[in-house]
Structures are given as C-alpha cells and as structure tokens.
Amino acid sequence: MCVPTQSAETRKYIKLFIQSAIVMNTPSLELVCPAGTPAALKDAVDHGADAVYVGFRNETNARNFPGLNFSADELAEGITYAHAKSCKVFVAINTFARAGASHLWHQALFDAERLKVDAVILADLGLLHYCHRTYPNLRKHLSVQASASNVESIRFYQKAFNVKRMVLPRVLTVSEIANIYHKTHAELEVFAFGGLCVMAEGRCALSSYATGKSPNTSGVCSPASHVHYEKQGEKLISKLGEFTINVFESHESAGYPTLCKGRFIANGKPLYLFEEPVSLNTISILDKLKAAGVCAIKIEGRQRGRAYVAEVVRSFRAALDNPEGSLLIPATQLSTISEGQTETVGSYERGWR
Amino acid sequence: MHSKSTASLLYTPFFSVLTKLPLAHALLQTLINRTLLKIQRHHPGIAERLSEFHGKTLLIEFSDLPFYLLLPIEQSLKVRIIPNRSEALASEPFATVRSELYSLWQLFQGKLDGDALFFSRDLSIDGNTELIVALRNALDGVKIDWVKDVFNPPQILIPLFKKTFNFGKFVSLQLSGDLKRIQNTVLSPVHKELDKLSHSTDQLAERMTALEKQTKRGVRS
Structure with missing residues (x-):
C-alpha cells in the first residue's frame, strides 16, 4: 500500500486548518462591553452584552474620571440586573497599587468578592499574588495594562496566579494572536472597538x-x-x-x-508625530479574530455616554449574531461616534509590514 | 450627525418673541426647577456624583436661544435664566458649555454621546473641564422616566399617562417633520440658485488662475 508522504509544511497547514475548524465551531465570541454608570450598564445589558466591565469610584481602575464609576451599592444593583438577564459582570481593578495605599486595592478586591462578580481584571503583580492567595476562587482576568504580549509572559500569569483570561495589548497581528493561542490555549480577549492608545499600555508615562x-x-x-x-x-x-x-x-x-x-x-x-486621532473598529475582521482563537471581544469606552454604549453594543451584537459573521455588516453610525470620526483595524492587519 | 427636526417648532417667530419676555423666563425657570427637583428626588445619585463641585457654577449657552442658564452646583440643583451674556459672565462661571438646545436636550436624556458631539464640534466647552465631565457623567448615569419621575401619577394611571406621553411625542415629531418639509419646499429653489452661483464662482476662479498663469508665462518669455 502506498502512503503519501507529507512535508512538514503541509502537516503544519493541516493542523492549523483543523484547529481553525474547531475554533469556528465553538460558541460565538463573547461581547464584553463597558459601563461607566448604572444607566450605561443597563443599556449594555439590554442591547446584548454577554459581559459588562465596570470600575469602582476611585483610582483602583484605569478610568478614574469625575462623576464616573460605581459605588459598592450601585454595583450590587447592577450585578443583580445583569445576572437576571444572564449577563456577566467583570470589575476592573487594573491600576498599579500606590505605595502606602494598597488598602484601597485590597478593599476593591474584598468588595468584588463580596458582591459575587464574575471576574476581576487585574494588572499589578502584587495584587495578582494577593488575590490568588486571599480569594483563590475569584476568577482572574489579566488586564491590558499588564501588557502581556508573548507566549512566555502568558504562561507565567497562567502558572503563577491561575489567570484564566488574557486581555491582549493592541500591538499584535491576527497571526501573532493565533500563535499565542495555539501555544498557550489561554482564553484570549482582544479590543474590538474604541479609542486606541499609543500601545505602550501599562508603561506609558x-x-x-x-x-x-x-x-x-x-x-x-x-x-x-x-x-x-x-x-x-x-x-x-x-x-x-x-x-x-x-x-x-x-x-x-x-x-x-x-x-x-x-x-x-x-x-x-x-x-x-505619534498617532492620529482614530478609533479601532474590527467589525469587518471578527471571523478572523475568532479563527485565531480569540474567545471574547472588548469594547473600549467606560468614560463614554450611554448613547455610545447602546450604539456600539447593538452594532456588534448584530454582527456577531449574523450567520454570515462580519461579511454582512449592519448599517451603523459607528464612525460618527468615533474619535477623529475615522476608523482603523489597528495592528491586527498591519499593511505596512 | 443627528436630526434637528424636532427642534423646528422652537424656531418660529412666535417662540422667538416669547423667549424674550421676562414673564416667560420666570415661568420657564419655575418649570425647569420643579422638574429638576422631581428628577433629583428619584435619582439622588446625581447630587452624589457632583458633590466635589459644590459651590461652583456652570453656564449653559444655547447657540439658538436668546437667554442663558446658570446652574450653581448645590445639593439641590436649580437653574437661573439670565437674559444677556454679560450678566451671565458676571457670575464668574467655573465652566461653560455651549451648543444648540436640541443637542443639549438629547445629551441630557442620554440619547446623544457628549464626546461625539464634541468631536463633531457641535458642542464646545470653556473653563474647568472637570466640572463639565462630572455633570455629563452624573446626568448620563440616570435613566429618567418622564412619566413616573416627573408627573408621578397614581399607579393605576401610569399606562394611560405613558400612552398620552408617547402620543404627544409622536404628534410633535409629525408636526416638526411637516414643518421641515414646508421649510425645504420654500427654501429648495433658493438653495438651487445658490448652488448654481457657487458653481459659477468656482469656474470663474479657475479661469482667473489659468489666466494669471498664462500672464506670468507671457511676462517671462
């Protein structure tokens, strides 16, 4: 019997094809949406968010704007509302604890645990260690602020602190994301829409x-x-x-x-000199992100009003629910609510490479 | 970026005259303040989110109305209508926000995004940005149920009030749509004429540039 020989290259492509097919048959991408206020949380839930991420009203989260964010009581109400509609709530405690003030960050973790949030989003190594030791059953996601962008880094957070999900920084191409997924099998969350920063997340001064x-x-x-x-x-x-x-x-x-x-x-x-005022919009490449192994997409903008939240969540929900994926993009007004009123797919498809 | 048709009703000569009368100002001020009081009673979070700005004053400038609103940030929010700008500025506002009535109204109801209005230059701000951001977040953080929060009818009458309220909104939209259509019908011939004139001016400018170039070449040779 003649068995056809396969080159290493062919085997690699067959393996990638099978892995992509498995990913394509997995559930839809989880839509993780921002909420800066209780009203925005309700709008995000009502318009189809699978998860909402929020922050406490202090410097423990990276959107510490005046009049924004949640008190513990408001968050408790928000969680009840979201859970009643099968929507998860994540709490961002993603700044780096100030020397001499770590009690603020510890209190935030205590409240998150007490209120039964679905996950906390952390960046600080010390806080990750504290959370892993004190609340071992509290699900941990790695914030984009930690800037974990390579396999070794992700393996470290998985092994050292049992971090379940990694929010990747906005510096990677789709193929680089696929490579990370195939080597770590970590839950990967990427930014899908909203403001772009200069991509030195967690390290910008x-x-x-x-x-x-x-x-x-x-x-x-x-x-x-x-x-x-x-x-x-x-x-x-x-x-x-x-x-x-x-x-x-x-x-x-x-x-x-x-x-x-x-x-x-x-x-x-x-x-x-650094970057033009444009917004990230990946609505046209959602299928590619999913095939690369991404399990959740994140909308940026806890500091934005609830009209923004409603519009973006509605549009992405429609794109995800469409059987043709991102090929049939719903008519939206997304560009009018974008910074600079223009959009880009950012690093995901680097045309200059 | 947004329809301004619902505001058309406000731009009638009748309304223009009405908004300049001191009695109208007094009535409007009372109406706004009673509404604000009822909203705050149902949403105490507004005052809480603004607590660090107590004692500061915000000036609201409508680019399409002949008066100004002064909003001192206190535990209980109350506005003061001021007929002229110099008097409003004499109160030394900590910050100023400026836009059309319709845009500010939509922003107040959380139907428009403040950042998007700012990007498109339909809204401008002056003075302390922190106060404006805080106020935007405080108002955006609540969902106002106009029937329940403001009119507060007996429980049994709420469905009837809601139906009436929605019918009122529908009629207002229809009326403003009709007014817009009338406005377009009247103005479209004028717009066409202006477009033609603008096109001719562009053509003349192009010819002038070409002639200038020819003249320069002629002088050189």
Whole structure:
C-alpha cells in the first residue's frame, strides 16, 4: 500500500486548518462591553452584552474620571440586573497599587468578592499574588495594562496566579494572536472597538510627564482637571497642563487632549508625530479574530455616554449574531461616534509590514 | 450627525418673541426647577456624583436661544435664566458649555454621546473641564422616566399617562417633520440658485488662475 508522504509544511497547514475548524465551531465570541454608570450598564445589558466591565469610584481602575464609576451599592444593583438577564459582570481593578495605599486595592478586591462578580481584571503583580492567595476562587482576568504580549509572559500569569483570561495589548497581528493561542490555549480577549492608545499600555508615562497623573497609578490619562480648551476665532485649541496638544481648524473633527494624539510642529510642519486621532473598529475582521482563537471581544469606552454604549453594543451584537459573521455588516453610525470620526483595524492587519 | 427636526417648532417667530419676555423666563425657570427637583428626588445619585463641585457654577449657552442658564452646583440643583451674556459672565462661571438646545436636550436624556458631539464640534466647552465631565457623567448615569419621575401619577394611571406621553411625542415629531418639509419646499429653489452661483464662482476662479498663469508665462518669455 502506498502512503503519501507529507512535508512538514503541509502537516503544519493541516493542523492549523483543523484547529481553525474547531475554533469556528465553538460558541460565538463573547461581547464584553463597558459601563461607566448604572444607566450605561443597563443599556449594555439590554442591547446584548454577554459581559459588562465596570470600575469602582476611585483610582483602583484605569478610568478614574469625575462623576464616573460605581459605588459598592450601585454595583450590587447592577450585578443583580445583569445576572437576571444572564449577563456577566467583570470589575476592573487594573491600576498599579500606590505605595502606602494598597488598602484601597485590597478593599476593591474584598468588595468584588463580596458582591459575587464574575471576574476581576487585574494588572499589578502584587495584587495578582494577593488575590490568588486571599480569594483563590475569584476568577482572574489579566488586564491590558499588564501588557502581556508573548507566549512566555502568558504562561507565567497562567502558572503563577491561575489567570484564566488574557486581555491582549493592541500591538499584535491576527497571526501573532493565533500563535499565542495555539501555544498557550489561554482564553484570549482582544479590543474590538474604541479609542486606541499609543500601545505602550501599562508603561506609558506621557500623561504623567505633563500632569503628574497617569493611567497606571492614578487611573486617568490626561485628567480633566488639567485639560483646557480655548477658542481662537474659528480655531479650537486644546491644552494639557502647560502643553498645547492640538489646534483644530473649523472643518476638522476635534479629538481627545492626549499627548500621544497631539499635533506638533516638526520640520516646520504640524504633524501627528505619534498617532492620529482614530478609533479601532474590527467589525469587518471578527471571523478572523475568532479563527485565531480569540474567545471574547472588548469594547473600549467606560468614560463614554450611554448613547455610545447602546450604539456600539447593538452594532456588534448584530454582527456577531449574523450567520454570515462580519461579511454582512449592519448599517451603523459607528464612525460618527468615533474619535477623529475615522476608523482603523489597528495592528491586527498591519499593511505596512 | 443627528436630526434637528424636532427642534423646528422652537424656531418660529412666535417662540422667538416669547423667549424674550421676562414673564416667560420666570415661568420657564419655575418649570425647569420643579422638574429638576422631581428628577433629583428619584435619582439622588446625581447630587452624589457632583458633590466635589459644590459651590461652583456652570453656564449653559444655547447657540439658538436668546437667554442663558446658570446652574450653581448645590445639593439641590436649580437653574437661573439670565437674559444677556454679560450678566451671565458676571457670575464668574467655573465652566461653560455651549451648543444648540436640541443637542443639549438629547445629551441630557442620554440619547446623544457628549464626546461625539464634541468631536463633531457641535458642542464646545470653556473653563474647568472637570466640572463639565462630572455633570455629563452624573446626568448620563440616570435613566429618567418622564412619566413616573416627573408627573408621578397614581399607579393605576401610569399606562394611560405613558400612552398620552408617547402620543404627544409622536404628534410633535409629525408636526416638526411637516414643518421641515414646508421649510425645504420654500427654501429648495433658493438653495438651487445658490448652488448654481457657487458653481459659477468656482469656474470663474479657475479661469482667473489659468489666466494669471498664462500672464506670468507671457511676462517671462
């Protein structure tokens, strides 16, 4: 009997095909949606979120904005509402505990455990260790702030702290994500929509340089207390602390006053030196993300209003529920609610490579 | 980015005159404050989210209305209608938010996203950004049930009130749609004429540029 010989390359492709087929037959991607307020949580649940992520009203989470987030009582009500509709609630405790103030982060974990949240999203190594030791049954997800972007790093968090899910930083291509999945079999969650940062998540010191406050420790990038807008004729000038971030002409869309998306003069020309104010939108590549082994997609924007939450959740729910996946994209107004009113698939498909 | 048709009713000459009368201001102020009081009674979270800004004042400027709203941040929120800008600025507001009535109304109800309005330049802000962000979050954090929170009818009458309220909204939308259609019918010939004029001006400008280039070449040769 003649047995056809297979080259290593062919075997690799057969293996990848089988793995992709298995992934494609797995349940739909979990839709993880933001909620900055109780009303936004209800809207996210009502419009089809599988899970909602929230934060407490202090610097233990990376969206510590004035008037935003949840008290313990509000979160308890929110959890009851979400669980009644089979929606999970994750709590982000994803900043790095300040020296001498770790009780705040410990209290947040205590409250999350007490209120029976479905998972906590952590980044700080010390806090991960504390949580693993004190609340071994509390499900842990790794925050994007931990910036775990390679196989070794992910294996470390799995082994050391029994972290179940990794939220990947927005620096990886789809094939790099597939490689991580095939080597770790970790639950992978990726960002699907919303603001893009300069992709040095958890390690960025730009806001800290300009204002003394950073998302890593204070929970806020470009804090509103340091942001000023000035009208100069038809021009809109945005400032962060002492720094002029941008000058928008009358016909231009405005953007957030972050240094990474500032327009600065280089070689005599005003240019976006780091990154342009655009939003991530992966609605057209959801099938590729799923085939790569991603199990959950995350919508960015706990600081946004509930109109944003409702619109984005509704659109992604429709895209996920459509049997043709992302091939038939529902008509949405997503670009009008995006920063810079333009969109990109970011690093997932790097055309410049 | 959003329909402004429902606001059409507000741009009638009758309304324009009405909004300048001091008596109308007094009545409107009372109406707004009674509504705010009822909303806060049902949603104490609003005051809680604004607690760190007590004693500060926000100025609300409507780009399409002839008066201003001053909102001192206190345990109980109450607005003051001010007829002119200089008087409003004399109160030294901590922050100012500026947009059309319709946009601010939709924002207040959580139907429009504040950041999106800001990106599209339909909303502008001045002064302390923190206060504006906090107020936006405080208002966005509650879902106002107009029938239950504001009118507060007996339980048995709530379905009837809701039906009436929804019918009122429907009629208002229909009326404003009709007004919009009338407006379009009246203005569309004027718009067409303006487009033609604009096109001719562009063509003339192009010809002028071409002639200038020809003249320069002629001078050089």
